[in-house]
Amino acid sequence: MSDGTSRLSLYRRWRPQRFADVVGQEDVVRTLRNAIVAHDVAHAYLFAGERGIGKTSVARILARAVNCLRPADGEPCNECPNCLAVSAGRSLDIVEIDGASNRGIDHIRKLREEVNFAPTDLRVKVYIIDEVHMLTTEAFNALLKTLEEPPTHVIFVFATTEPHKLPRTIVSRCQAFEFRRVSVQAIEAQLKRIAEAEDLRLTDAAASLIARRANGGLRDAVVMLEQAATYGRDSITDDAVLEMLGLAPRETQVAFLDAIERADRAALLSTIDSLTERGKDLELFLGDVIALVRERIGRGEGAVDRDVRLARGLLAIRTDLYRALDRQVRLEIGVLALAGSLADAPAAVSGTRGAASRPKPERPAEKAPPARAAAPAHEPIAEPRSERPPLPDDALALWHSLLGEIEKDRIAIAAYLTEATPSVEGKLLVLLFSPEHTFHKESLEKNENMQYVAGAVRRHFGDGWRVDVRIDANAQRKALPSEVLLEKARLVCQVFDGRIVKEAS
Template sequence: MEHIALYRAWRPQSFQDMVGQQHIIRTLQNAIREQRLSHAYLFSGPRGTGKTSAAKILAKAVNCERGPAVEPCNECDSCRRITAGAVMDVLEIDAASNRGVEEIRDLREKVKYAPTEVRQKVYIIDEVHMLTTEAFNALLKTLEEPPPHVMFILATTEPHRLPATVISRCQRFDFRRVSLEEQSERLKFICEQEGIQAEDDAIGYIARLSDGGMRDALSILDQIASFSGGKVSYQQVLEMTGGIASRQFAELAKTLLEGDIGSMLQMIDGFMQEGKSADKCMENLLYYFRDLLMIKMVPKADKLTERVLDPQDFGEIAKDFSRTQLFQIIETLNRYQTEMKYALQPQTLFEVALLKLCTITNEEDATAHEPAQSQSSGAAAGAAEVTQLRRQVSELEAKLDRALQAGLASGGSGTAVANSSNQRASRASTPRVASKAKIPAGMDRYIAERNSPSFITIQNKWNQILQAVKEEKVTIHAWFMNGEPVSASDDSVLVAFKNDIHRETTEKPANKQLIESVLERQLGAPYHLVTMMLKDWNDAIQGAAEAPKEPFELEPLPEDGGGSKEPWVDEAIQIFGDDLVVIKE
């Protein structure tokens, strides 16, 4: 006996056979029961949801010899002939191949004639959105006021392409996608009737692949049953459809978290060797991370998606990702999926997309852990710095005491001057030594150049510099943007920071090298990055404004160029340097 495709053999022949459209079936049955049928109906919805089947069942119901009845008997001559398509008064027209104005004019002429074989003429126009504008205009008047013995049923998957004037003349019914549970029950029933042995996981996966279309689900089942000899397993469904098991996606997600690029590329190569297409893998991966996000954000989210086979496994994996990571992953996959439609090498784009996901997850981890590490290292560095500064202050006080004692022992007219000068120097220098490690050399030069034209040019380009650093590495930008440029001198740019942790992280050799390379590109010449604390910079400016114009006055050395007869003078020079000590007679 000739084999008939499952979707044709199991096409609904009565309203009770239809799956998932109870809101439409009940309305039509009530209209038949109460004799309130309309002259024109519009059935819209996704493919394979039963629009044309419902139209033929309605045609049989209104023309049944035992009716009109809420269910056609499928036994009388009228029902059997309408099912076989042998009744001239029930005409099914494909608008895709009869879309011109001439065909519609011919239909309009034939509408006038009374039916000859059944009670009522029924015109079923499938894919009605394919009609031309002229054809719609020719149909309008007839559609609005047809003869009493005529019924129009328009079916379309794209109702938005119909003129509003056509939609307003019809009763519109929107067919919805068949739910996963309803599809699975129907597929199991058909398998039992056809003698097909199918695993529950295989049935569930077929239902998911059909995307709510019952016809697509039956076509996939028919294909796999033919391949497997009537025994349908989950693995066979994956192999035949090019699908990827949720377990493999979970392994791929773990490699992304671990940043294991080698294993990830091996998995992609394995997918391609199994004959899976890159665009289908991308689509499935996008759905996978979408489901992870739903489970991450919404309790009991497995009810919001029909692709989650094991909610517990999804929940465990979702815990390893942050919401920010999942949002970025979905945005990245969506962007690359759009580009893949026009790519000559879609597999390459798929690989690049996953490499991009590795950088997203790694950068997120670095951002999450680096501040904590910086705080601990900053605290340790701060404690060591305080200890070092205290030791330096103690050594300086001891040196000053020795210098004072040497001055008192030697006597002389310069003693009092040196004594008072050293006391002033001690008081003035002590607070400055506490910040010595944070204040760069040549502060006078930076203070003098803080309003120079070259520095103003750097200030004007600072936003561009920050953006360039962000493009190079976003984590360095997060630390560097805490500082602000305060001065520039020769080949150095001085940046002052409000927070010591940000300054220390910026000063790390790798980070500093990257920033200096950006400075060179943006400013057109090599520049060194010099950093300090903003508070110290403000104190330095204030100190420069309040400092006395004359340097320290101490007794000069003898003109013979030999060593000084006053040892405290040598000590003062050693402490403060030649630049700050002037010796006068």
């Protein structure tokens, strides 16, 4: 190896070399070590889980452990000739294949011939196939034949982020392990360990910020740490991390949330202005603000019903920002409308609610549905009209109890559902979306969402009830106080050439 150890990326340098060093996959590691100690290693393993959480690292440790000349307690010694050969990538008996770029039958045919030869320099040949779900059907079939009669000197490790795409026949021949996302605490602790060893000054706040941003992926976290170290010249503060990632500090998020709740339009607009000027990512910012509301709901603080409405409005705005080019204007209009609707809404409205067992979340019901903050621009305000007979009272009550439950459990789904007009055909609940809400309909139709909604419908309406979603031009929305505000903002926006002036109301 070259002497460029310091040039090696932080992530590669901190790659675990022993099972005990693997962060956050305790169950997997314990089982593998026990198997090695008991000389009971399987012929094929399936490592499933998100990217960057240690699948390949564990596969490589396993490759050394089964070949180590002086293993201790299931761990490789990392010093014997075998361990060194594997670590240095010198052994012909350890083969790593990227399933994404070697998808075809030819590669697997070659592999099938090779596996029959005895190992050249080690005890056991280990084939690590990454992203194995990418293989073609033909390649899988060829692989399957090898798995049916595996030579004793071979171990396969298949790694995948999408185990559901693997043929059952393959999965059933593997011992499968599910790798978990690494917890925020575990990532934080590891970042601090690395920083200390590498002489990086990392503040607690920065460590926690990176850990939360990494979303369970240790590799991403270490890469972020390294970037931050380069960025902040070895002194890593939360400010430096925020700056690097284009994020706003928490105080700004809190103040922004506060401004929405106080309907302080000037503060909202000037904050958005300043974020844009400083090149912050508005969508990420909104995501952070939503997370604040979510935390508050989770802590059971404040008016939960109001917070749910607030979160739903913010989610709708974020949906609107996604893929939009004019994000600043959309965010401005969205939060102005949301602030307006929160201010207009009465503090509590007792609607027709079905579930008496639950505390009734306040819901303005038909009188004033939640903020339609994210309507696309240039859309005329819909005339109130309804060609379908209204939902009978008892069904309406059931619908509200269903929404109430989903709001607490899956707020994104609730956000989509609130745009629907429910209607009943026999034992079929039909959710009608106006054409402009095609996105909501399509989001709901995603398999897992639909199953969830169908389950909720059965729980609230009864067994035998089914649910369907449709686009219906008649499913139009009523003009609401918030939309009047929205329309005003739009007019102002048009007049001033796409820029909203501060006095939008």
